[in-house]
Amino acid sequence: MRTQPTILIVDDFASTRKVVRSCLERAGFSVLEGTNGKDAMKILNQNSRISLVVTDLNMPEMDGIQLTQEVRSHDAYGSVPILLLTTEMRSNRKEEALRAGATALLPKPFTVEAFLEVVQKMLR
Template sequence: MSTIMLVDDSATILLSISSILGKAGYTVEKANNAEVALTKFNAGIKIDLLITDLNMPGMNGIELIQEVRKMAPYKFVPILFLTTESQQSRKLEAKAAGASGWIVKPATADELLNTIKLVIR
């Protein structure tokens, strides 16, 4: 099954989303901020999807995507935003940075899993 990197500064979101993904058969790698995620990417972690929050202390989700897209192994890995923001301007900014899609919190397990199925090949 596919491996998903989940990046969110909320311990509750990390726990709940990783539980949903784990029950669906996915392997989940977690990071509580963008810097921890980048450390894992720099170490060569193999993933099939990145799901990241937008608003995090330090580096935000858009900055994380920009950094990940610079790395050859992750240039074409699908990236989903999972965030409370729904403004069109933020969606366009995320897409320009390299995001593949957007999920607005709170998302149901079905919404999350159906969106993942659309972006993981």
């Protein structure tokens, strides 16, 4: 039996993490949570089985772009796909995120269907 991918959710708002977790778990994924980029790096360093990182752009301590840059600098998990969720879709921020190594960006608010479609594409 094949195990479902593990997805790391990183967002400073508990309510957003709860909604994203619920959506992913209903779709059959295993989920881990971090509250900011620094927290996410600790989790990544302890879990080699993470298949996807879903992160907010704006967070305290280490934002989504800084987290993306940090993830990309590590051989062990540098190729893990990163989905940035953001309300900030100005082209300069999108370009900055993509230059940092984000795999995709999804504007908030999003539908469950659109979110799961992007997640499925990123895990192929």
